[in-house]
Amino acid sequence: MTERRHPPRARILGTGRCLPDTVVTNADLEARVDTSDEWIRTRTGIRERRIAPPSIDTCDLCEEAARQALEAADLRPDDLDLILVGTVTPALGFPATACLLQERLGTRGQMAFDLSAGCTGFLYALSVADSFIRSGNARYVLAVGAETLSRIVDWDDRSTCVLFGDGAGAAVFGPTQDPERGVLATRMAADGSYWPLLHMPGGGSRHPASAESLAQGLHYVKMQGNEVFKVAVRTLHQVAEEVLEAAGVSGDQVDWFVPHQANRRIIDAVRLRLKVPAERVYVNVHRYGNTSAASVPIALDEMVRGGKIRPGHRVLLDAFGAGFTFGAALIRW
Template identity: 50%
Template sequence: MIQAARPARARIVSTGRFSPPRVVTNHDLESMVETNDEWIRTRTGITERRLADKDTGAADMGAAAARIAMERAGITAADVDILLVSTATPDRLLPSTACDIQALLGSHNAAAYDFASACSGFLYGLSLAEAHIAAGQAKTVLLVCTEKMSSIIDWTDRATCVLFGDGAGAAVIQPAEGDGRGILSGYFKSDGTLAELLYRPGGGARYPLDIAVLDERSHFVKMAGAEVFKSAVRSMCDAAGHALERAGVTGDDVDLLVPHQANIRIIDATAKYAKIPPEKVFVNVDRYGNMSSASIPVALDEAVEQGRAGEGALVLMVAFGAGFTWAANVVRM
């Protein structure tokens, strides 16, 4: 049974994105590892991805996306009350990437902190922003998702290096205005027992970076592809179903599905489960690959620019990531 939606408490006011200028195609990868364009395209839908240069960090990309979102919202850095940053690729372990972005933006009035939920980061972040606003702790939240995945990928591992790209997306979130627009529902879950299907074994506090870790290359992402695929499909379908029910809508009501951009087959399976036709599904995995938590905000920003997620559009966003984490939101733009 579809239940009535609760009134929105927070809304997405604006979005922004940053993509590094360097494009690396599947054909470029053929000279780096034993792979080929057809193999990558048929299994993932990816044809190219963007990679940041060595002098561009996660904070730089996040700040660039944030400036665009703030300009579109008509706010200054001083207006930001809370700066939330999702990243699996911090430039350094101390301080937080959020504090580094705060310094770059000059948002001196903001409380700033990082959170980690991998590819589900933007959707977890929407719930965090909504909670801060509902609690009266903030009027303006700046949510930034920034990932330099190229820095944690083993470029000799053809199973993972073909999948990922770099980039950043951002959104300004403020209280809803009572006009029906805003975050209508949110759903998020996790299962830490499956962590070792997609993780970085070394380089943290338990196994600090040393010669052994470097020799084993255990500071890079390791992934059990088939198992991750099955979990992703199952979990994204679960999240989509719950978010639609909590919003009091069905797939027929959705104007646009913006899924995490990891794999075209996962996207197709999720859309089919939610009964959303292909023409209502936003896909840019072919041009960017998997940018972890930056994937959905970059896709949403493109959808807004293209008029596919304009004012009043009902958008379903759904993601799955390392942890495992999964989440979905229904938003009236």
């Protein structure tokens, strides 16, 4: 009898991360804007964040995280069929940071492109990696989420400067025939009607760089925090429930919930709605702030290298970002 082979799906073979050395605490921000450590902690859960020096750009962060992930996967850059970078703060306006990363890694020929999906960027990249591997159009895929958000934050705006940090996280994906392992289900979506609530007006063809756009502060993040909070909780819960239903898994069967690290109150609200026990939720927002597309892969790498995620664990990833974009994925490690 011929053995029945299941279609391949993607599984994570290795992870990596890169965080700048410079730590900016809430106390540091107290000295600059009208805020306090207590105000920041109670509303966001953030205590400190990492900030890249001027000599470091997004591609630099990508490279370190990517090399760690490749080493963990025991692969060479030439083994890759696709390089993806999720970011809203690319190293250059163009070409794609993924192409710059390809050159840094010393390889060529494979596909390489960026995804601009806000804080959901890494999960969008994960979904693309899974699709390419399932279709047989790629065997090994490198997905990186990386941001230097400190470059687009108005450090005199207390409503936004306290929230964001810099960093990168990476994962290498490869195929598995095991029906019980790998990416079990994904759900990616967007609702562009909400775009005014979180955006950066300047830098594109609508408001190109000029003395006037700079004077108006159009090249900084603009956010309506209270409205973003409401939509984030609802959509994070919705998309995670859809993924769990698709995989036939309930919230209390999840071994680890790894949400986008934007705000501790958002994380807690979503966790309660999903009925995931508090001890199964991974949180590091207090140490890094919101690193956008980098937050989920940074958390994953910390968990893998810290021995928290073990073979057989069901890991639920969940993210929400500017666009609005939102996505979730369930992985069996």
